Amino acid sequence: MDIRSNEPYWLIKNALTNSYSSLKEDMSAEVLIVGGGITGALIAYKLIKEGKKVVLIDRRDVCNGSSAASTAMLQYEIDAPLHELIEQRGLTCAVASYQNCEKAIFDLKKIVGEIKSDCQFEFKKSVYFSSTKKDVDFLEKEFEARKQHGFKVKWLDKEKLQKLGLIAEAGIESESAAVMDTYKFAGDLLEYCSEKGLTIFDRTELESVKEENESLSAITKSGFKIEVQHLVYCTGYESVETLKEDIVDLKSTYALASEAFRKIPKAFKDHIYWNTSEPYLYFRGTKDGRIIMGGGDENFKNAKKRDALLPKKEKNLTKAFNKCFPDISFELDYSWAGTFGETKDGLPYLGKPDLDKNKHYVLGFGGNGIMFSVMGMDAILNSLHKTPHPYLEYYKFGR
Numbered sequence: 144m145d146i147r148s149n150e151p152y153w154l155i156k157n158a159l160t161n162s163y164s165s166l167k168e169d170m171s172a173e174v175l176i177v178g179g180g181i182t183g184a185l186i187a188y189k190l191i192k193e194g195k196k197v198v199l200i201d202r203r204d205v206c207n208g209s210s211a212a213s214t215a216m217l218q219y220e221i222d223a224p225l226h227e228l229i230e231q232r233g234l235t236c237a238v239a240s241y242q243n244c245e246k247a248i249f250d251l252k253k254i255v256g257e258i259k260s261d262c263q264f265e266f267k268k269s270v271y272f273s274s275t276k277k278d279v280d281f282l283e284k285e286f287e288a289r290k291q292h293g294f295k296v297k298w299l300d301k302e303k304l305q306k307l308g309l310i311a312e313a314g315i316e317s318e319s320a321a322v323m324d325t326y327k328f329a330g331d332l333l334e335y336c337s338e339k340g341l342t343i344f345d346r347t348e349l350e351s352v353k354e355e356n357e358s359l360s361a362i363t364k365s366g367f368k369i370e371v372q373h374l375v376y377c378t379g380y381e382s383v384e385t386l387k388e389d390i391v392d393l394k395s396t397y398a399l400a401s402e403a404f405r406k407i408p409k410a411f412k413d414h415i416y417w418n419t420s421e422p423y424l425y426f427r428g429t430k431d432g433r434i435i436m437g438g439g440d441e442n443f444k445n446a447k448k449r450d451a452l453l454p455k456k457e458k459n460l461t462k463a464f465n466k467c468f469p470d471i472s473f474e475l476d477y478s479w480a481g482t483f484g485e486t487k488d489g490l491p492y493l494g495k496p497d498l499d500k501n502k503h504y505v506l507g508f509g510g511n512g513i514m515f516s517v518m519g520m521d522a523i524l525n526s527l528h529k530t531p532h533p534y535l536e537y538y539k540f541g542r
């Protein structure tokens with residue numbers, strides 16, 4: 144599957160952070176992780192810390208899937224608003240999902256600090272805003288739900304938003320959010336794990352898996368065998384290639400990066416933004432003075448059709464930016480497109496599709512994909528050891 148266009152800003156900025164050799168012989172390990180994006184890197188970090196013998200393979204160069212395209216707004220605010228998620232999945236699951244996404248922001252920061260990654264991680268406040276009067280009631284409902292369940296939120300009226308530089312009807316300001324360069328972080332984390340014993344092979348594609356009693360034989364496209372007890376698929380949107388259950392709607396999404404401002408505009412110093420439109424728009428700044436924005440989702444995943452729409456999306460998204468922030472001149476520098484996936488409840492899929500087999504999945508789909516991948520670290524050992532964990536219930540297959 145072609146999951147992104149050629150020029151995400153992060154790839155140009157960082158180039159190839161690290162290259163590993165491809166697999167050229169049969170081998171064995173305790174766990175095979177398939178996929179070397181941010182999810183594979185985080186899961187490898189967790190398993191290596193537990194002293195497991197782990198091999199990781201990726202069919203591309205590592206971190207060159209969706210993780211290279213991510214705009215990396217790190218939020219506890221899930222695509223499904225809290226008050227709707229409570230209706231859909233019940234109070235316990237909904238509130239715990241929001242709370243654990245918030246915890247994941249801080250868990251991630253700890254790892255950034257531990258491995259000393261220069262991935263431009265910065266804490267921010269997030270503003271969820273409505274540009275139209277008709278969404279204000281919805282926003283009020285969401286504000287009440289978040290306040291009731293202990294989230295630190297503030298109501299921003301038109302005047303307060305205008306002081307920030309944003310033209311909108313109303314907004315919810317949330318205390319906990321962050322941004323980073325996902326591509327750089329995932330690359331740094333893989334390098335750290337490799338120094339601690341993780342064996343990595345890039346340009347090594349998993350083609351098939353043979354099951355023999357308790358062990359699994361993973362066969363690569365070039366014909367080599369990796370014998371393991373457990374296989375963890377961190378294969379992102381391409382997981383639809385190996386899953387029987389239809390769990391995700393794949394779409395196309397678009398992102399733009401502005402030229403660097405000499406000084407980042409005040410609106411983007413401490414805040415990131417997303418709105419109530421469908422599909423939603425979102426905006427953030429970078430440490431090197433750019434503004435990154437995204438949105439314009441289309442309900443198809445055809446890569447040719449997706450990339451052909453880029454020039455039109457550049458125009459429309461820039462226009463949408465100017466409407467929201469009329470005092471900031473957005474000079475387009477880079478644009479890219481990617482595949483994006485939404486689940487029916489905005490929540491991830493973690494654990495085993497078939498409880499009798501040792502094939503595990505960590506699939507952080509949706510606008511909070513990265514936070515869900517961090518949360519996957521908390522449940523992966525339980526999945527491996529067949530012990531209960533709330534996430535393996537909330538985010539199970541077949542739900």
Ligand SMILES: Cc1cc2nc3c(=O)[nH]c(=O)nc-3n(C[C@H](O)[C@H](O)[C@H](O)COP(=O)(O)OP(=O)(O)OC[C@H]3O[C@@H](n4cnc5c(N)ncnc54)[C@H](O)[C@@H]3O)c2cc1C
Nearest residue numbers: 178180181182202208209210213215216349379481512513
């Ligand atoms: C434009 C855009 C903006 C986004 N913005 C945000 C955001 O603001 N906040 C947020 O939290 N999330 C965001 N996301 C989502 C986020 O980027 C993803 O959730 C995250 O990058 C997924 O990481 P991953 O490691 O699971 O997948 P990937 O990075 O795609 O990694 C999966 C890897 O598996 C490998 N693979 C697949 N199949 C095989 C196989 N058979 N054999 C070997 N290797 C295989 C692939 O080569 C790939 O490298 C955004 C996504 C896009 C596209």
